[in-house]
Amino acid sequence: MNNIDKKYEALFTPWKIGKVEIKNRIVMCPMGGTSLFGWFELGGCHFDKEAAKLFLERANNNVGLIIPGIAPLRDTFWGKWLWQKPQMFSELKEFMDEIHKTGAKLFVQLTAGMGRSWAITELVAPLHKNKFTRAVIKPIIDTSHELASPSPQPSRWAHDIICPEMTAEQIHEIIEAFAKTAKLCRDANVDGVEVHAVHEGYLLDQFAIEFFNKRTDDYGGSFENRYRFATEVVRAIKEECGNDYPVSLRYSVESKMKGFCEGAMPGEHYTEVGRNMQESEKAVKYLQEAGYDMLNADNGTYDSWYWAHPPMYMPENCNLDDVSHIKKFVDIPVVCAGRMDPQVGAKAIESGKIDAVGIARQFLVDPEWITKMIEDRLEDIKPCICCHSGCFNFSSSKGHANTQDLTDTMGLARCALNPETMQSKKYNIQPAKKLKKIAVIGGGIGGMEAAIVCAKRGHKVTLYEKTDKLGGVFIAAAAPSFKEKDRALIAWYIRELYKHPVEIKLSTEITDVKALDADEIIVATGSKAKQLTVKGADKAIEAVDFLLKKAVVGENVAVIGGGLTGCEIAYELYLQGKKPTIIEMQDDLITAKGICLANTSYLRDFFKTNKVPVHLETSLCEIADGEITVKNKDGKTLKIKADSVITSIGYNSSPIALKSKHIHVIGDAAKVGNLRSVIWGAWDICTKL
Numbered sequence: 001m002n003n004i005d006k007k008y009e010a011l012f013t014p015w016k017i018g019k020v021e022i023k024n025r026i027v028m029c030p031m032g033g034t035s036l037f038g039w040f041e042l043g044g045c046h047f048d049k050e051a052a053k054l055f056l057e058r059a060n061n062n063v064g065l066i067i068p069g070i071a072p073l074r075d076t077f078w079g080k081w082l083w084q085k086p087q088m089f090s091e092l093k094e095f096m097d098e099i100h101k102t103g104a105k106l107f108v109q110l111t112a113g114m115g116r117s118w119a120i121t122e123l124v125a126p127l128h129k130n131k132f133t134r135a136v137i138k139p140i141i142d143t144s145h146e147l148a149s150p151s152p153q154p155s156r157w158a159h160d161i162i163c164p165e166m167t168a169e170q171i172h173e174i175i176e177a178f179a180k181t182a183k184l185c186r187d188a189n190v191d192g193v194e195v196h197a198v199h200e201g202y203l204l205d206q207f208a209i210e211f212f213n214k215r216t217d218d219y220g221g222s223f224e225n226r227y228r229f230a231t232e233v234v235r236a237i238k239e240e241c242g243n244d245y246p247v248s249l250r251y252s253v254e255s256k257m258k259g260f261c262e263g264a265m266p267g268e269h270y271t272e273v274g275r276n277m278q279e280s281e282k283a284v285k286y287l288q289e290a291g292y293d294m295l296n297a298d299n300g301t302y303d304s305w306y307w308a309h310p311p312m313y314m315p316e317n318c319n320l321d322d323v324s325h326i327k328k329f330v331d332i333p334v335v336c337a338g339r340m341d342p343q344v345g346a347k348a349i350e351s352g353k354i355d356a357v358g359i360a361r362q363f364l365v366d367p368e369w370i371t372k373m374i375e376d377r378l379e380d381i382k383p384c385i386c387c388h389s390g391c392f393n394f395s396s397s398k399g400h401a402n403t404q405d406l407t408d409t410m411g412l413a414r415c416a417l418n419p420e421t422m423q424s425k426k427y428n429i430q431p432a433k434k435l436k437k438i439a440v441i442g443g444g445i446g447g448m449e450a451a452i453v454c455a456k457r458g459h460k461v462t463l464y465e466k467t468d469k470l471g472g473v474f475i476a477a478a479a480p481s482f483k484e485k486d487r488a489l490i491a492w493y494i495r496e497l498y499k500h501p502v503e504i505k506l507s508t509e510i511t512d513v514k515a516l517d518a519d520e521i522i523v524a525t526g527s528k529a530k531q532l533t534v535k536g537a538d539k540a541i542e543a544v545d546f547l548l549k550k551a552v553v554g555e556n557v558a559v560i561g562g563g564l565t566g567c568e569i570a571y572e573l574y575l576q577g578k579k580p581t582i583i584e585m586q587d588d589l590i591t592a593k594g595i596c597l598a599n600t601s602y603l604r605d606f607f608k609t610n611k612v613p614v615h616l617e618t619s620l621c622e623i624a625d626g627e628i629t630v631k632n633k634d635g636k637t638l639k640i641k642a643d644s645v646i647t648s649i650g651y652n653s654s655p656i657a658l659k660s661k662h663i664h665v666i667g668d669a670a671k672v673g674n675l676r677s678v679i680w681g682a683w684d685i686c687t688k689l
Contacts, residue, residue, distance in 0.1 A: 004374050007343050009358065010350040012374075017333055018246040018293045020191050023103050024064035025349055025356035026370060026473040028055075028363050029296065029337050030109045030194065030250070030393060031260055033412025033422065035070035036095070037088060040410045045075050045082060050422055055414075056095075059104035062370040065356070066104055067248070067296070069413060070111040070196050073177040077141055082110075083180035093188035100189070107248055108185045112233070113172050115149035115203040116163045116212070117156050117302040119394045119402040121409060125158045145170075150207045151214040156261065156302045157394075160400035166203075168217060171229060179236040182245070192246030192584055194296060195233055198287070200251040200308045201274075201301025204230045208283070209255060209301075211273045227283060231290035238291045248294040249287060253280050253322040256304035262600065263304025265609050266315055274301060277322070281329045288330045295330065296358060297323045298338040300598075306605075309598035310339040312386040312482055313571065313606070317344050320340075339386070342373065347448060356673045361391055364415040364422075382492050388596030389676040390416035396597050398588035405593065416676035417489070419683045427683050430458040436689065439464065441656065442524035443506070444472020446667030446678040449494045451680035454687040457499035464504055466509035470494050473526050473668075474675075476547040477565075480572040484596045491552035511658045520689050521663050524682075525649035527668040530559070536623030540688075543569060543648040550575035554643025558628050560620050562589040566648035567603045567613070574612060581613040581640055583620055583630055596673070615640075 004012055012024045036052060037045040045245075055066050069624040074081050080591055082088070092108075120143070122130065127133040137143070145153060148166040155161040182193045198204050206212040207229045213220045219228050234247050243594035255274020256264045264270045274285065284295060297320040300307025327334040332645030336348070337358030362369055366382040373381065391413050395403050411422065419427035436459050440451045443465030451463045469475065471490045478486030484513050497504065513521050529542050541551040543565055555578055559570045562584025570580040582589070590600040590606075607614055616634035628642045655669040663686045667678040 003376065005376060007280045008346050009374060010346040011342060015333060015355055017192060019244055020105060020246050022105050022141060022356070022525075024062070026063055026342075027065045027296070027335050027337075027356050027358045028058055028063045028067065028118050029248070029358040029360040030067045030069045030196070031360050031364070031413050032069045032595065035071045036068050036092060036108065037071045037082060039069065041411055042077055042410075044074075045080075045085060045088065047088045048096070051425065052095050053424060054367075054422060055106070056098055056102070057367045058687040059099050059102040061368045062374060063104055065361070066099070066106045067109050067194050068106070070109050071181075072111055072113070073174060074145070076146065078139070078290065081177050083177060083178075083184055089188045090192065092185070096189040098139055106192040107192040107194045108190050108247070109196050109250070110178060110181055111202065112178070113146065113148070113203040115147065115166070115205075115206045115460055116153055117201050118146045119404070120147065120155060120157050120161065121402045121404060121406070122400060125161065125401040125405060128161060136358045149203070149237050150212055150220060150548055153212060154260070156201070157455045161359065164479060166214070168219070173221060175229075175232050175236050179240040179291075182247075182626075183240045185620060186241045186245050192248060192293070193237065194248040194250055195230070195237075195290045195292070197250035198227070198230050198283070199252045200305075201252075201255070201303060204233070205252060205301065206685040208351045210326035211255075213259070223279070223282070224288075226363070227286060234287075234291040243291070246293045248296050251284070251287070251295045252299050252301065252308065253277070253297055253319070253326050254299050256300045256307045259303070261303050261601075262608075263300070263306065263605050265606060266318060267558045268609060271468070273469075277325065280326055284326050284330045288332050294335065295326070296337065296556065297326065297337045297643065298336065298358075306599040306602035307338065309392060309596065310386060311388065311596070311599040311602055313599075313602050314339060316341050319353070320344070320348060324348065327354060338545065357494055361386070361415075364391055365417050379492075379495060381416055383485045383488045385417070385489055385675075386601060387416055387675065388416040389594060389674055392598070393594045393596050393660075395593050395595050395600070397586075397591040397600070403593045416674070417679060419680050427680075427687065429453060429456050429687065432459055432689065435459055436519035436571060437517060438462070438520045438522065438681075439513075439518035440522045440524060441513070442472060442503075442526060442667075442669070443467075443470040444524060444526055444667065444678075445474050445675060446526075446669075447472070447495060447522070447524035447680050448497050449679050449682040450524060450666060450686050451502045452496060452500055453683060454522075454592060455502050455534045455689065457686070457689075459689065461500075461502045462505065463497075464505050464508045464510050466507070468507045469505070470497070470504075473544065475540070476544040479547040479549075481570060481575060482572070492631055510656065513663060520664065521657070522685065523657050523663060523665045523669050524667050525654055526670045527672050528654045530652055531649045532620070534620055534622055538644045539623045539625075542645045543646060546646050551644075553578065553646065555645045556581070556641045558583060558640060558645045559648060560645060561650070562586070562614065562616070562649035563592060563650070564590050564595055564600075570612060571603060571606060574610060579617070581642070583615050583618050583628075584608070585617065585619050586602065587617050588667070589614065589616070594676075610636040613640075
């Protein structure tokens, strides 16, 4: 540690939560899917060895405090309470012995529930809406219990579902479960517990926020009543476990809400309908007095989800000013999370603005990132690009609940960029039984990933790229001003590739795979943009050409296609001072599955707030000089001013060879997807060659 760069020194000083000393000020924040008691397990909760492996690896790489993802006090399936499963806590105790050998500390996060924020899926929503099927599935999954909220109100995810009001009896049952489960954690040598949460619009937060809480009993109305649930929880834990047992609270400083499913942009002047700063100043004092020993803080609710789960569009350290402000009103430690830059965090700690830095998804991408920082190997840290594609891809669009696939619902906290994360049984690199000559055609992310994996396994690899640069279409994807992490990822891949004995042949186009001297051939040639067929299509600019600055655009720009790429282009145009207009045939922007609502809702809210014209259920008819003609859902044609037209209507796979016994087509060349499908697909093939 003596060689640590001075700008990070403050991160590596000890601190205390109550009487528990933490060796450094880097907190691995909780992430859904990393619970030590499993997540959304059909067989009910169990001690999760995959999560345990994840945490032990990070503990061995210098993290100070680990807070696993939410552990529901009551099983989502079958409805059994955690405290009714003592065997799990015996396994937890053995695991804690291993954690403590590393010098790290660990708090278990326990959740009261999600209420109207429960991400009910398209699969489950119809079963809940029908009284008969709701009753039939109740012994397996009690949807009414999961959705129970402080007051009847629409679900965040399915607006036609009205969440039932939680009874006082249910509240008391949850408080008792907090206390009993915390006692089992203490007896298992867990260093503390975290209460989830007066944060992010989860259940305790819904009780605390007047916008959601319309109750007239002891748990609604006045400030004291709205925060009663959260304060009774900590008092019950302290009574059961003793005043010295640390209890952290996951806390949102401000709700950043303008209304139902409508968030506030960074820097925007708006009327807060949730918890504002004035109330937060009062609330943090009240919560400290109740017994909480730490605030693990950021901002937002599910209505402004991009504050709690910042996508790449949000500024780094986006919550630091607000979290630093509320620290002035308490004497307990305050942790700040939300795209935190370690250098900025260290400076904030040194100046007394916060006590520790909370970092989450960077731990999924690179388990060794702290070690690399200590060793001054910053360039070796694989960056998180804030895509949420593997870790938290709850997705939704107009009229749809959570459209996430069931396999993703049951497998949160995986990583698009690191297949081994929470999937180490499926994805791991073993030496090849038979060493082979392998040709990789295409130097994009998929091709580079394939080459690296094959080289790690001992194969002799040659990579062919027809251009003079590595990166493929991701060079264009990383071009917008807000994609600095994407550009860092390309640089990381290139450096990583050159660390391995891979022969790299740039400016080498392969047209005949049969001529290659190789035992196995991996085709990673990507995809080509779909072409418009309307009149004047030749006047349009393809998305890639715009992103690579091969074309200059005017002031008024029509973006044809409101998928993720089209919306990101429109966002970039706005940031450049242009006037974009989006034309989209679907009934909402970004309707594809697997794109996190935190990411999509930011873009939708941004366009709404900044009055960017969006024409949904509208098709392009013609491109002319200075304007386009479109047709809306009513069949009416409109003319829209457009100095330039950019097309983003999708891609078609472009393999140079078809799959066969020794030819393996991966990435977009096989099926157009995203970085997750590209990288995981490369591992699917390359770990078996």
